Amino acid sequence: MKFLIKRFFELIPVIWGVGTIVFLLLHLIPGDPVDIMLGENALPAKRDSLRASLNLDKPLITQYGIFWKSVLSGNLGESYISRKPVADLLKERVFATFSLAFFSIIWALVISIPLGVLAAVFRRTLIDQAVLLISVFGVAMPNFWFGPLLVLFFSIQLGWLPVSEMNGFSSYILPSFTLGLGLSAILMRMTRATLVEVLTQDYIVTAKSKGISWWALYFKHALRNALIPLITLIGMQIGGLLAGAVITETIFDWPGIGELIYRGIQSRDFPVVQGAVLVIAFTYVAANTLADLSYSFANPRIRIE
């Protein structure tokens, strides 16, 4: 419990730092949001009144204060472009991104665990080498090439799956596979490494000498213990997954947060980008904390100070 409280207080400077960096970056980006909203030929009086209503005429430090005040009161502001509250825009998008990330993790697990186990069981054989090759391929394949290739093959040539946009379960298959590929490569290596480690331990040798079936040996005794670091690793990779989502969402026209950020930065829609980045950073920090906690709960030998 003490650890929980301590972790919680450690999160505060991180969230503050993330917010401050986002705020500063966006206000340092050249380009005036008023120009984008009204066009460059708008009347000066109209521009001034809009600027005043957005608080853009105030000094940076005042704007910074206003930014935190509204964030802390749960108000993320209004989009400069669509004039909708940012919180509503995010609500529409959070589901798309999180569900995409969820299915990517499922893909990654479905691919990585069987292959990782295979590699560990048949270590130092051709099978092990083949799995290593697959995992290196998974890391090296740029997802902005892999995605379009999948679309070309499965959607256009074979016509099995939708090309892009979020529309029902089948539309999840290609984007989540694209996004999950990199993660599956990392998990595959981790599964192999931890399983190899576990398989040399005394209790496995004991279990083996008792003559239990290989199924029970690998899946009941060994894999269960190898899963702990895997869960932690997934927690730590959430950030990478959300970052990859920016590209995956742009490729597949996916209505998620990543695409929102990308478009928001391009159109200088400050409040939208601020809100979206804060949500992502918060998710990431929360996932990391949970991963840390799960680690110390699952393995009491590890006590994080």
Add this chain to the structure above:
Amino acid sequence: MKKLWKSKNFQLGFCLIIFLTLIGIFAPLISPEDPNHIAIERELCKPSLTNLLGCDSNGSDILSIIIFGTRVSLEIGVTVTFICAITGLLLGSLAGWLGGWVDTTLMRIIDIIFAFPGIILAIAIASALGPSKTNLIICLTLTGWAGYARLIRGEVLAVKNLEYIEAARSLGFGQWRILMFHIWPNIFSPLLVTATFGLAGTILAEASLSFLGIGVPPEIPSWGSLLSFGKDVILEAPHVSTFPGLAIMFSVLSFHLLGEGLRRAVDPKSDR
């Protein structure tokens, strides 16, 4: 060292990297054409004897773009990785060695950088600074050094209280001398391994940003921007995206093979 040379991964990775480096260095000599040469009449032409890998939508020779793209990718990859590794080494050593508030402050800054998905910070910085090679290097460095610093700090903490450091201290050696001659040699191998994988990551990141149109400016030939154009014409001219895709994949792959070989050589535990 012997073990390193025996590793098939290392051999293959090493040869591929030498090959890429030679292409990068001699790009102007081996490139069949100026990569920015526009010849609209042969727009999207298929691979042929005159244009081995075909042409893009401007009619520019794809092979030449890929050759010059190698140069850009390696240049940015090596520069960023080098600056990040050195910054990480210095800051990580300071944090681990001095401890106290220096350590706490630095670790919090690293937490903040890690809390941003790298590419989002990079997109924001890249659009703040505008597209140019230098800005791309700045932006990838700003997001990249933290991983190295965290690694080095951990390694320094691990050796800091060992007996031989104690001995060096009791001999009255200065702090810098201990760091440079007694600690750094011991953390060099993990740094090298991480940097090799980091280089692969940087090449991929550069390509991603160029793909999104916020990496290198359009007049500089790059794999990422070529792929981005190729994506739009993937139906009628799949070769435009295939070749830069393969180039990115092979370069990342070769650094991974090299890193894997290095890791196995320096950490026997991972070779089981």
